[in-house]
Amino acid sequence: MATIELEKLVKRYGKVEVVKGIDLSIADGEFVVFVGPSGCGKSTTLRMIAGLEEISDGTLKIGSEVVNEREPKQRNIAMVFQNYAIYPHMTVRQNIGFGLYTSKLDKAEKDKRIEEAGKILGLEALLDRRPAALSGGQRQRVAIGRAMVRDPSAFLFDEPLSNLDAQLRAQMRIEIKRLHQKLKTTTVYVTHDQIEAMTMADRIVVMKDGVILQVGTPSELYDAPVDVFTARFIGSPSMNLVRGRRTASGAVMAPVGDILIGVRPHDLIAHATVTGSNGFTVTGTVSAVEPLGPETLVHLDVADTSIIATVREKFVPTVGSTLTCEAAPGDLYLFDASTERFLGRS
């Protein structure tokens, strides 16, 4: 296991800077998730850590040693790829054992590690099968197994669950998390799926346009996002945003206000009957309804904006009807309208 330090790390392709001098310190045994939209530089950063991309500027340390010039194999890291990268001409056993191809371990030790990895990942019965005979989830486990047997300083995951269906993705999320809790190996995980980030990470790194916007625990990012982008990226459905202004008791909608009022759909509650409220209220026309079972999401047209609210009661609003929703005091996120920086909760 090892710490990973990124100091003013830069990646340029010609004149285009895709990673713009990022700083990050990853603790020994930590599970850090890089999240951000496509093209934000998260995968490039991971590939620089792996040694698959040259570092244009800055310093990368793994376990306190500068590794900028080291080949991937000299960094003692293992990587799991989006497309699994397990070899179709090898069996599961050979694929897992391939991680030890250049290892100087004796055959008995190699076999022991392969068996152990197979056991931990539930692949014991599949060791002699070829990848073509495996499901997507099993293939991903083989890829993880190949990384595991090497006992690396750090695991790097590059969107490993993107090719799986929703159900399998949820299952594999838990499996990877459990594996980390068991092995306690430093892990860097890249995803564009904020749910994966929220559910798996010790800390989340939010990136956009090659810079880190915020680093924090999932709850820190959820409760105190640094700006509008992070606020809308973390949490599903995305945070509602409307123009407004501050008042003595909090904030109200105002078309020419100097702040942006953010409220998460799960905090904006619609009721069958409007009750008196001392919180933030919004009234709009229902444009769409999404029943989810335990609750219903309601899309409302409010002035020129569309916002999402939640109905937790046993009534389903009709499209075209007028609905009033309210958020309790303290559930609002206030942002500067011009800089979009976070001002605080209200």
Add this chain to the structure above:
Amino acid sequence: MSEATRLSHGKVRPGLIVTWTVLFIGGLIMVSPLAFMFSTSLKTADQIYDLRLIPAAPTLANYIAVLADGRFMRWFFNSTLIAVIVTVSNCFFDSLVGYTLAKFEFRGRYFIFLAILSTLMIPTEMLVIPWYLMSSQLGWLDSYWGIMFPGMMTAFGTFLMKQFFETVPNDFIEAARVDGLNEFQIWWKVALPLVTPALSALAIFTFLGNWTAFFWPLIVTTSKELYTLPVGLSSFAVEQSIQWEMIMTGAAIATLPTLLVFLVLQRYIVRGVMLAGLKG
């Protein structure tokens, strides 16, 4: 026959009959020289102008005579040795260069590829003179190396392998790189097994091409000990006042390795040809 080839009421379409007839005649035209070759090899000298396909008195005497002739076995050995070495060389070097051109980014890569590709446009007949001059100046005339060197690596093989290596996902290669393999190991252990169909096709075509090569071996060799089978058989004809039954017997034996290659690698040939869109 598939359902699509029949009319709905079960009768064969007239167009299909024409197709089959044309294909049958075409097949007959292609097979008939082979059939006459085997037929003639079973005839005695006085029967060879009798065009009956099945000899009146078939004999294996020609085979015994040819196999007993030390020169024939020598030529057979030469052809085998040359075809095997050139095939192995092509599989190794063409795939190595193809892999490099497909998977490594470096300055001049495209230019090198075009330069290699452009040699495909020069007919062999035009290359023979420079090859001969080169062989002459380097002392390679009348040697195994002299016969083999022009074919040790080919532009066609490089092009074919490059196209196939481009289909190998980069993740496979990068995963191996992270796992600690060097670039040669990655090519050997990861990339090459993934292009087996193309490699098989290349091996088959190279082997057959070299087994039947006549023009260059005829020019570069003067010693009878270094003749390849096609060259040897042709000289056989001149020296023996065209003993057709012997030539046909030699040719029949010469087809055996070809048949063997086809039988053993049939699966790969079909797959490789389908994948590569090649023709022999």
